[in-house]
Amino acid sequence: MEQPVIAQAEEISITSQPLSKKAQKRAAKAARLQEQKAERRAREKEAKKRKRRERAEAGDAEPRKRRKMGGFDQTSFAAQVVIDLGFDDMMTDKEVTSLTSQLAYTYSANRRSSTPFTSLLFTSLNGRTKARLDAINDAGYKRWTNTKWWEEGYDRIWTSKSDSCGGDEDMDAHRASVVYLTADSEEELTELKEGEIYVIGGICDHNRYKNLCLDKAKTASIRHARLPIGRYIASLTTRKVLTVNQVFEILLKWVETRDWEQAFWSIIPKRKFQNKPTDLDASPEGEHVGEDEDQEDQEDADEAELVASNENGDGEEDNQDGGVSGSRPQPVLSMAY
Numbered sequence: 001m002e003q004p005v006i007a008q009a010e011e012i013s014i015t016s017q018p019l020s021k022k023a024q025k026r027a028a029k030a031a032r033l034q035e036q037k038a039e040r041r042a043r044e045k046e047a048k049k050r051k052r053r054e055r056a057e058a059g060d061a062e063p064r065k066r067r068k069m070g071g072f073d074q075t076s077f078a079a080q081v082v083i084d085l086g087f088d089d090m091m092t093d094k095e096v097t098s099l100t101s102q103l104a105y106t107y108s109a110n111r112r113s114s115t116p117f118t119s120l121l122f123t124s125l126n127g128r129t130k131a132r133l134d135a136i137n138d139a140g141y142k143r144w145t146n147t148k149w150w151e152e153g154y155d156r157i158w159t160s161k162s163d164s165c166g167g168d169e170d171m172d173a174h175r176a177s178v179v180y181l182t183a184d185s186e187e188e189l190t191e192l193k194e195g196e197i198y199v200i201g202g203i204c205d206h207n208r209y210k211n212l213c214l215d216k217a218k219t220a221s222i223r224h225a226r227l228p229i230g231r232y233i234a235s236l237t238t239r240k241v242l243t244v245n246q247v248f249e250i251l252l253k254w255v256e257t258r259d260w261e262q263a264f265w266s267i268i269p270k271r272k273f274q275n276k277p278t279d280l281d282a283s284p285e286g287e288h289v290g291e292d293e294d295q296e297d298q299e300d301a302d303e304a305e306l307v308a309s310n311e312n313g314d315g316e317e318d319n320q321d322g323g324v325s326g327s328r329p330q331p332v333l334s335m336a337y
């Protein structure tokens with residue numbers, strides 16, 4: 001990347017010039033202010049911690065409420081969303097790029113929501129997906145708050161001995177709480193429940209692989225379900241495959257409104273609602289149509305000017321990682337290269 005090298009060279013030539021007295025004074029003042037700011041931040045943090053402790057001791061703690069992001073209240077929904085990244089070798093490089101953008105959108109949407117999921121777990125992180133994430137913004141994803149990243153597959157949720165010490169029953173209980181979301185399922189999701197774990201397939205495949213995630217769920221003997229799109233949107237009655245972040249944003253919207261129809265209308269791109277029923281009726285298996293549109297969705301995620309993150313990783317408030325454009329959350333990774 002040429003840009004940063006040039007910027008660096010300019011910086012060096014500027015700083016290597018002798019400073020005038022005035023500039024020296026200015027620099028000293030800036031350093032002093034910086035120091036004061038750091039001290040102030042530390043004091044504020046300490047005061048916050050003290051207050052939280054005092055409130056907890058007084059018994060009026062509100063453990064599921066936290067103030068974040070420019071001061072608005074967030075009440076988290078105690079379900080976990082897992083993004084299964086175990087498809088790295090099935091994507092083209094371009095699709096891997098799309099996928100990583102979708103992951104950034106997903107994280108950003110959760111962070112900005114008034115009703116976020118308690119945590120986002122990314123599993124099977126490996127290959128080009130990992131390499132790309134590592135290369136961006138000094139592996140900024142590692143500083144995403146309330147996220148976990150496993151190199152292992154999501155089956156560790158119920159197979160890991162250290163996480164489940166209660167033996168087979170505990171393992172079964174864990175497995176029973178997992179639902180793999182896939183457009184190919186015959187089952188329809190009716191509601192989200194706290195305590196459950198929803199898996200989204202972390203793949204961008206332009207519909208090359210039908211039943212991929214459904215088969216994976218069946219092999220693992222876990223539940224699976226599709227979003228109830230056709231039930232609420234008359235023009236979208238057959239299989240409709242959305243992107244990772246669209247599915248996640250629909251789930252978030254449902255948690256916020258408890259209204260699927262509203263969730264679908266606000267997230268599914270309007271172009272998908274056009275001229276659909278007759279095309280779809282002609283396809284007895286609900287075979288996917290409108291692939292160009294899906295391609296567009298996946299490219300939507302690429303198109304975005306991805307903004308450098310100011311994530312500080314300490315879970316404290318900051319409001320600088322990109323604004324909101326319309327209803328669209330902005331991703332938080334710098335992917336400009």
Ligand code: SAH
Nearest residue numbers: 181182183200201209212213226227241242
């Ligand atoms: N061929 C892939 C499609 C990937 S789309 C597959 O076999 O699933 C990315 C992910 O979004 C899917 O794996 C699924 O988890 C989720 N998804 C997309 N559309 C969905 C829908 N209509 N209902 C439920 N989940 C959906």
